[in-house]
Amino acid sequence: MAGTETFQAGHVLEGDLPAPDVSVVVTLLNESGSVEELYRRTVAALDPGLRTFELIFVDDGSTDGTFAVLERLHAGDPRVRVVRFKRNFGQHPAMHAGFSRARGEVVVTMDGDLQNQPEDIPRLVEAVEAGNDVASGRRRARTDPVGRSLPSKVINGMLRRFTGVEISDFGCAFNAYRRGAVEPMLGSIGKQKFTKALVLSGGASVVEVDVAHAPRQGASRYSPLRLTRLALHVLAGFWPQPIQWIGVLLGTVSSLLAFGLGIYGVIFWIGESNFPGPLFGGVAVLFVLGIQGFILALIGEYLGRIQRDVEGRPLYVVDREL
Incomplete structure (x- = not known):
């Protein structure tokens, strides 16, 4: 099955389950050690409320047994939906896979490495429910090393210049979106590496929400070379010609x-x-x-x-x- 460009329900038909209020899209790559804790904390954060929800885990070609853990979670909870790629295609194509299958009116995106704290999800959702199209996560007390945070500041400055949107953290993947703000941009999500910047460039309203940011366990996947490539992608993707x-x-x-x-x-x-x-x-x-x-x-x-x-x-x- 190839990537699609319109919202759809995947394998869950409308008659099977009612559409939830919130869809949480989690992108994963070799996160077998954290995915169960992520699931428990996310459910604990959302279960006490009145909102219904679904969890969409997108396995971006993991090779460490992540999918086996997801199979167990799905078997025990029908709210868990899983998509597995044939190989590693990248974080933003994985986001597209989640967006295209999300059925909630509010869609939350987050990484699966537990640097994002699931306990912050209700605050992001509330910010969208208050009337904003996008609740943009802003990492407070960021714990990344200088070699990661400094290039990130440069890229953020470039994106502010090219999109005209004055937010401080374009690189944070922990956000909440109104479904209607994402739909017009779905055909381009995945082709661009900054999904939030792409949605905001279409005129979506935004509010920043402070979110916690835990240290990453293990080495970062963002090497200096990859950060340089991201900067070039910003130029090619958001600076016209x-x-x-x-x-x-x-x-x-x-x-x-x-x-x-x-x-x-x-x-x-x-x-x-x-x-x-x-x-x-x-x-x-x-x-x-x-x-x-x-x-x-x-x-x-x-x-x-x-x-x-x-x-x-x-x-x-x-x-x-x-």
Whole structure:
């Protein structure tokens, strides 16, 4: 089964169970040691309230027995739904799989490593029920090392600039969404690596909610190389046609410099009766750079069109659903 682009009920038919008030989507990759505790704490946080809920666990190609634990949880609780990918496709395609199967009016997303505290879920849900489209988790007393938090600040600044949304923590995956705010963007979720930024770029209203952030057990999956790739993804995904902008800038600056130096060279030649060969050589180089810049911008336009046409492959392939 390939990734879909519309909300659907997966294997749970409307006649089987009534739609819950809240859907909690949890993305997992090799979290066999934490998933049972996560389940218990999430149920404890939501059970005392009046809201009905479902838990959708998306196993993003785990190899450590995570799916076996999920099978046991599903067998003991019909509110637990499970999606297993054939291989690791990434966190945001996994979010798409959860969103497309969620039936609740409010959808909560969180990671499965217990850095997100399930006890904060009711506060996120209440923020959406108060009238906001998105309750954006804001990690207080963040415990990540400097090598992770500093690049995160840079990426957050880029996303604020490109989306025009002034929130402080785009990278926090612990959020709650109104279903109606997600639906228009579902076709693009998974293709972009910042789901929250994508939803907010469509004009959704947002409020920030402080959430706890526990230290991660084990090494972070976000290496410096991966963080650099994320920064480049932000440029490509949220800065319209970056190659075009860079090409236009290069072409414009080089052309203006070539024009200015050329005029200066002509004046110098006439006034001093001395042909400034090196200066005109520099003008020629700048002129060629200007032409190359505009050609780069044109290539960027073609690449953008090709990218939109070829991104028809599935986001993920589902192995099993429970």
